[in-house]
Amino acid sequence: MKLGSRPEIFVREEQENATLVVSGDWITQNLAELPPTVSYGSSDHPEIDCSELGRIDSVGALAILTLVHRAAKIEGLPENLARLFELVDAATQGEDASEAARHPLHVRLGKVVYRAGQSIKTSARFLGKLEVSLVRSIANPSRIRPVALASSIQKAGLESLPLIAIMTFFIGAVVALIGSDLLEQLGAAELVVELVGISVLREFGVLIPAILLAGRSTSTFAAQIGAMRMNQETEAMQVMGIDLFDALVLPRFLSLLITMPLLSVIAMIAGLAGGLVASWGIMGVSPILFIERLESAVEIRHFWVGIAKVPVLAAAIAITGCRHGLAVKGDVEQLGSRVTVAVVQALFAIIFLDAAFAVLFNVFGI
């Protein structure tokens, strides 16, 4: 783009009369910085000569007005220039009110605590409403929406199945690989079956699907419901008399409750298969021997310990996703941050709950 001539302002002294001469093109492209100020000390009412002025736009007018405060009141300007000066002068505003002062530490701390309290309150309210909706649906199963439930089961459950199976297969194999090295040194290579069996059944078969769904389903739930809130769809449902929890939360909640145990069983089978393949390939433990030893040495209670944890984790995943989705109001940025918070909280909840279960089972000796 042609920039034209540089905007300049200078003083022409003529017999004690100072005249400010404005020349060049005073347009935005040329005014990345204000031209240097001129002093016209001697005279308080300098004339302004705009005859050499090239093009000018509103930023140019603002620049001239900033350098020469009286420019708007100067007589004898061409009419369009006078009008421009007038408009820009009227639009010019002082500083916007100073940025809100930073609050002292105790006020900020108080706000954080207050917000945490509010968040607990909304969580409690959410759980209460979910419980009401759940109890009502158990009493009257026709309230459950089959289409929403089925679609959620497909998206959250079925579509994550291959990934979960592959992940646990490799984790089972890795456990067998690492364990075999150590156990062979101790001369107890066949113990690898117990190692794989117990770790997969109690922990990996449960945790891996839970972590994957925490990333996958929590974010989907929060984003779907959050987008509906931004679009006022939830308000539309409310005025139609459709219960948000029946329509949005319960199908998602139930779908995870139904699919996660199934996913966990498949994850356990895949994990054991991974261990079997690895110990066969590395240590020559035949598949038949592996399965026989699995049956005799690994008690079935390990499976029940693992599967007992699943519904709790599933509930935690669904609840964090839906709760943060419903909490979205306003803009896109908030939607993004809510989804992030939901995923982080779901992951934290899963690890925390799993640890709590481990302590609990330990205390009761299961």
Next chain:
Amino acid sequence: MSEENDQIISVQGLTTRFGDHVVHEDLDLEVRRGEILAIIGGSGSGKSVLVNAILGLFEPHSGTIEIFGKEMSNASDRLAVDRRIGVMFQHGALFSSLTVRQNVEAPLIEHAELRGEWLKRVALMKIGLVGLEAEVARQQPTELSGGMSKRVSVARALALDPELLFLDEPTSGLDPIGAAEFDQLIRTLTDTLGLTVVMITHDLDSLYSICDRAAVVADRKIVEIASIPELEQSDHPWIKDFFAGRAKRAKERNC
């Protein structure tokens, strides 16, 4: 001014289609420097598509579009021309993660490289230019009412002092008083800053109060482009309905 210079936009033989659906066929449009041109037409007649084609938001099937006398299929010319065009989208399209002032500053930083206090001063002036208080500058777009976001959107469109301003339904969703104020704002800015304005509108009040000419999109073409009094005399059925409709409907209600 020469004849050529007088036409700020010149569209010739524009054909656009989506799949089998032909939106425009051999459409011609000329916009004169310094005028406020309204584009009117029924819903789905392709007003927005026409403006999007002029703005280069998609590639038309055939036809030439010249803005400031430059052929728009040339990519490097396009970039230079884009800086001389301001656009106000129908719903504002403000950047939701930025404050009002940052929204106005964005094009100034990007294209004119303004910095610091001077940048802030320019941005505040633009916000004042569209009739908003300085306090608005610190707010987030979601805190604004519909009319205010439209004004902010105009302030952002005006940031680089464009010669050509596109407005998509500037008064839709505003109350009649707010709409009239907005119309006056556009007129004042046009006269003072020497703008050329192309606006899509359904608002008869805007047509009568500020538009110099109106182009009617119907039957895949511009069926008529003329001043409002001339259009009132038109024989085209849609145009007749458009202008007569309101008076007739009011009369029927009184019967």
